[in-house]
Amino acid sequence: MKRVSLKDIAKELGVSTATVSLVLNGKNEKGRVSKKMSQKILDKAAELNYVPNTLAKGLKMGKSRTIGLIVADVSNLFFGTLALHIQVFAEQKGYSVIIGNTNEQLKAMENAINSLYGRQVEGLIITPTEKSQHLLIKLINNKIPFVLVDRSFPELAVNSVLINNYEISYQSTEQLIQKGCKRIGLVTYKQDHYHINERRRGYEDALKQAGIYDPDIMEEVRYDFLENDTRKVIGNLISQKEKIDGVFFTTNSISINGVKGLIKNHINIQEDIQIMCFDENDAFYILPYSVPFIKQPIKEMAKNAVELLIDQLEMKSEGTKQVVVNAELVLSRNSI
Amino acid sequence: MKRVSLKDIAKELGVSTATVSLVLNGKNEKGRVSKKMSQKILDKAAELNYVPNTLAKGLKMGKSRTIGLIVADVSNLFFGTLALHIQVFAEQKGYSVIIGNTNEQLKAMENAINSLYGRQVEGLIITPTEKSQHLLIKLINNKIPFVLVDRSFPELAVNSVLINNYEISYQSTEQLIQKGCKRIGLVTYKQDHYHINERRRGYEDALKQAGIYDPDIMEEVRYDFLENDTRKVIGNLISQKEKIDGVFFTTNSISINGVKGLIKNHINIQEDIQIMCFDENDAFYILPYSVPFIKQPIKEMAKNAVELLIDQLEMKSEGTKQVVVNAELVLSRNSI
DNA sequence: GATTTTTGATTAATCGTTTAACCTCTTACT
DNA sequence: AGTAAGAGGTTAAACGATTAATCAAAAATC
Numbered sequence: 035m036k037r038v039s040l041k042d043i044a045k046e047l048g049v050s051t052a053t054v055s056l057v058l059n060g061k062n063e064k065g066r067v068s069k070k071m072s073q074k075i076l077d078k079a080a081e082l083n084y085v086p087n088t089l090a091k092g093l094k095m096g097k098s099r100t101i102g103l104i105v106a107d108v109s110n111l112f113f114g115t116l117a118l119h120i121q122v123f124a125e126q127k128g129y130s131v132i133i134g135n136t137n138e139q140l141k142a143m144e145n146a147i148n149s150l151y152g153r154q155v156e157g158l159i160i161t162p163t164e165k166s167q168h169l170l171i172k173l174i175n176n177k178i179p180f181v182l183v184d185r186s187f188p189e190l191a192v193n194s195v196l197i198n199n200y201e202i203s204y205q206s207t208e209q210l211i212q213k214g215c216k217r218i219g220l221v222t223y224k225q226d227h228y229h230i231n232e233r234r235r236g237y238e239d240a241l242k243q244a245g246i247y248d249p250d251i252m253e254e255v256r257y258d259f260l261e262n263d264t265r266k267v268i269g270n271l272i273s274q275k276e277k278i279d280g281v282f283f284t285t286n287s288i289s290i291n292g293v294k295g296l297i298k299n300h301i302n303i304q305e306d307i308q309i310m311c312f313d314e315n316d317a318f319y320i321l322p323y324s325v326p327f328i329k330q331p332i333k334e335m336a337k338n339a340v341e342l343l344i345d346q347l348e349m350k351s352e353g354t355k356q357v358v359v360n361a362e363l364v365l366s367r368n369s370i
Numbered sequence: 371m372k373r374v375s376l377k378d379i380a381k382e383l384g385v386s387t388a389t390v391s392l393v394l395n396g397k398n399e400k401g402r403v404s405k406k407m408s409q410k411i412l413d414k415a416a417e418l419n420y421v422p423n424t425l426a427k428g429l430k431m432g433k434s435r436t437i438g439l440i441v442a443d444v445s446n447l448f449f450g451t452l453a454l455h456i457q458v459f460a461e462q463k464g465y466s467v468i469i470g471n472t473n474e475q476l477k478a479m480e481n482a483i484n485s486l487y488g489r490q491v492e493g494l495i496i497t498p499t500e501k502s503q504h505l506l507i508k509l510i511n512n513k514i515p516f517v518l519v520d521r522s523f524p525e526l527a528v529n530s531v532l533i534n535n536y537e538i539s540y541q542s543t544e545q546l547i548q549k550g551c552k553r554i555g556l557v558t559y560k561q562d563h564y565h566i567n568e569r570r571r572g573y574e575d576a577l578k579q580a581g582i583y584d585p586d587i588m589e590e591v592r593y594d595f596l597e598n599d600t601r602k603v604i605g606n607l608i609s610q611k612e613k614i615d616g617v618f619f620t621t622n623s624i625s626i627n628g629v630k631g632l633i634k635n636h637i638n639i640q641e642d643i644q645i646m647c648f649d650e651n652d653a654f655y656i657l658p659y660s661v662p663f664i665k666q667p668i669k670e671m672a673k674n675a676v677e678l679l680i681d682q683l684e685m686k687s688e689g690t691k692q693v694v695v696n697a698e699l700v701l702s703r704n705s706i
Numbered sequence: 707g708a709t710t711t712t713t714g715a716t717t718a719a720t721c722g723t724t725t726a727a728c729c730t731c732t733t734a735c736t
Numbered sequence: 737a738g739t740a741a742g743a744g745g746t747t748a749a750a751c752g753a754t755t756a757a758t759c760a761a762a763a764a765t766c
Binding site: 037083085086087088089090092093098100105108109111113114115117118119121122125130131132133134135137148149151152153154290293294297315316317319320321322 | 373421422423424425426428429434436441444445447449450451453454455457458461466467468469470471473484485487488489490512626629630633651652653655656657658
Binding site: 037039040041051052055056059061086087089090091092093094095 | 723
């Protein structure tokens with residue numbers, strides 16, 4: 035079925051498209067179009083089921099009312115939830131969302147940016163991949179508004195929405211210490227993401243503060259070999275001559291795999307070893323022992339990212355802004 | 371920064387936009403444009419960082435190369451994963467994805483359809499809400515190609531990608547029976563979704579076949595009061611005079627809440643009661659006992675949905691097609 | 707040398723909207 | 737009556753791209 039255009043309505047009514055456009059956009063101030071005609075146009079539009087062509091409008095107006103969202107990982111709950119919340123908030127503000135995916139690949143991020151740019155997005159919300167600073171700088175030079183979420187580069191003055199990675203990690207580690215842990219291991223990614231490193235720094239500082247810092251029980255795993263590497267480092271950790279009594283996992287995926295590894299090695303979580311996990315997971319509510327974890331306020335992050343971006347787009351705001359939302363330390367399973 | 375258009379390149383080179391367009395689209399067959407000119411245009415385009423305006427092109431060509439994705443629930447891992455896989459497959463085929471969200475609300479689904487239609491999507495992939503048949507019929511009348519995923523309406527001859535809900539549920543229930551369960555309860559949604567009811571039917575038929583069917587231990591929960599209702603019905607189930615020894619949960623969210631409820635009531639899963647959960651969850655890999663569950667092939671569903679839709683768009687296929695992909699019964703936690 | 711072909715481009719219309727500028731009647735005012 | 741103002745529209749250009757039709761000059765053919 036051919037789509038109904040302004041022209042179709044105009045033709046049926048014997049008026050010009052200008053008149054129709056004026057009426058349908060509520061722009062007939064000062065009685066430019068008569069009541070009667072207005073009504074006829076409105077009626078006809080409804081009758082024909084007219085839906086304006088957003089592309090044409092966007093082309094003419096130079097505004098697409100679309101924002102691009104570039105996320106990292108297809109199969110990660112965190113990004114999925116973030117994406118869908120962003121969509122909801124954006125829609126509330128009258129913007130549509132087109133998504134792009136990087137799979138943590140720099141090249142894919144570049145492609146996504148170009149593709150979305152070609153689709154005339156007015157701005158971008160991005161969870162940048164490692165070493166993507168130059169792409170962001172290009173965006174800045176081209177004056178394309180964007181907001182980073184979840185991750186950022188401290189050396190770049192850009193809009194961002196992050197959680198308090200350092201602080202919450204420090205506090206979480208302190209918790210373990212308060213519980214009596216003396217040798218707290220770490221499992222983190224081997225990479226160069228600021229936000230992950232901040233988590234590590236928080237952990238390290240808490241240990242130093244308590245005087246129990248030991249680099250020997252800090253392990254790194256590769257993103258592309260997460261399962262195997264985690265299994266391996268868990269093995270390392272538990273076979274230390276001086277037994278460890280706690281572990282801090284710096285991401286969701288590491289937490290899951292770390293817990294799996296501990297269980298597989300018949301470690302009794304909470305009795306033999308205390309753990310602290312980054313990110314929420316349904317599993318933590320279900321396990322027969324209480325798993326303390328750091329809950330990221332995903333919805334709030336989404337909200338802030340959308341607002342920050344749209345403020346930029348609508349010129350409500352100048353300069354860059356760094357928003358930090360607080361993660362929450364969930365100790366007891368009061369939800370059960 | 372003003373976006374670079376064909377016109378800009380043309381002006382700088384002193385040629386017409388037509389020439390530029392021809393070259394940049396590789397349409398200069400039969401030597402319509404000279405080698406030299408071609409190269410100059412290509413170079414200039416690269417120099418100016420030209421990115422074609424997909425909106426303008428779409429307007430002109432009557433093809434947006436965009437598909438709309440309408441999913442149900444923001445915070446559900448299943449849909450998030452589905453959405454992102456669909457995006458990846460669509461991109462591989464040269465299509466962008468715009469997402470809409472229904473939150474299981476009929477009105478929101480209608481809005482989403484209109485919004486996406488206005489954005490000239492060429493087709494839609496939809497997880498339809500309850501009672502949305504009339505919206506789909508409208509789509510059919512307007513000859514807008516679409517594919518339903520995860521859910522469908524058996525009375526409508528439409529394209530769909532579903533899993534083998536009935537069969538896998540039947541088999542899963544048989545498993546419980548084989549394990550020796552004699553009284554297997556059910557927790558499902560109180561609603562009118564065909565796919566969920568098929569799951570129930572599979573469960574029921576398996577019980578009937580085994581001669582242990584009992585409507586008294588089939589419970590329903592409301593979507594909007596999932597947590598409370600689940601807690602309540604779990605209470606009902608475990609306080610039956612004749613003790614139940616198994617439960618079948620028909621969705622992911624019900625499974626999670628159901629397990630929570632059982633644990634809260636100090637039921638010993640696997641010893642006191644066998645369970646069977648619909649949908650994968652990290653939790654099931656981590657629990658100290660093995661939780662059998664039905665794993666949906668989300669990626670395959672996404673792939674099929676995208677292919678089905680694009681075949682329609684590109685006229686490779688006529689009529690409607692119902693694809694059924696097989697879910698997998700995961701019994702042992704061999705992943706740990 | 708005249709005509710045809712080929713080469714290498716341009717012109718102009720079009721997609722669906724928007725909007726500044728213009729036009730033509732009525733009606734009102736002095 | 738003459739003119740200004742208001743009412744109610746229309747015209748036409750523009751957004752950025754595509755493409756059928758056309759054109760001019762050079763090369764090839766007879």
